[in-house]
Amino acid sequence: MHLFRRRRLRYPVLTCEGSVWSFDPETGEKVRVAATISEWAKAVVADPDVQVGRGLAVSWQRVHGPLAEGQRLVPVKPFVLGGDFALENLRSMTAVESMQYRADLASQLRGVPDGTVVELRVE
Numbered sequence: 001m002h003l004f005r006r007r008r009l010r011y012p013v014l015t016c017e018g019s020v021w022s023f024d025p026e027t028g029e030k031v032r033v034a035a036t037i038s039e040w041a042k043a044v045v046a047d048p049d050v051q052v053g054r055g056l057a058v059s060w061q062r063v064h065g066p067l068a069e070g071q072r073l074v075p076v077k078p079f080v081l082g083g084d085f086a087l088e089n090l091r092s093m094t095a096v097e098s099m100q101y102r103a104d105l106a107s108q109l110r111g112v113p114d115g116t117v118v119e120l121r122v123e
Contacts (some may be wrong), residue, residue, distance in 0.1 A: 002111065009026060011023055011024050012025070013033070013040070014030065015029070018035075018036070019032050019034065019035055019036070019060075020032070020033050020034040020035075020036065020037055020039070020040040021033060024080070025098070025099055025102035025103060025106065026078050026079060026080040026102050026105050026106055027080055027106050027109060028103075028106040028107075028110070053073075053085070056073075056085060056086075056087065056090070057073060059087055060073055060087055060090050063087065063118065064088070064092070066095075067092055070094055070095050070096075071092045071094060072092070072093060072094070072095050072098045073090045073091070073092060073093075073103065074091055074092070074098045074102075075089050075090060075091065076088075076089050076090065076091055077089055078105055078120070080105070080109065081118065081120065084087045101122070104122075106121065108120070108121065110119070
């Protein structure tokens with residue numbers, strides 16, 4: 001598995017077994033998004049707002065200024081817990097802090113059935 005693209009907003013993109021995968025750091029799951037890098041690139045060109053969250057990231061930066069190197073946009077209310085893909089639900093965080101925060105969330109949610117009411121613990 002090889003991480004080849006970190007997005008400012010959406011999930012990291014990986015290559016594995018010749019395919020392109022999206023890694024959801026809030027759940028620890030990976031989902032195959034394309035059979036090849038070329039196929040994935042075509043999907044990004046066709047719909048960058050959905051594939052890489054371009055529109056929302058640009059809107060956030062218009063309001064808050066450019067993201068510093070190594071910063072990522074992270075949902076205040078995690079997407080996996082019903083957080084909206086909306087400007088008001090985003091904050092900036094370093095890439096490392098983001099992955100640690102989301103890994104902790106994924107650990108807390110491991111084995112919890114969908115629809116279960118949860119209380120997010122942030123330490």
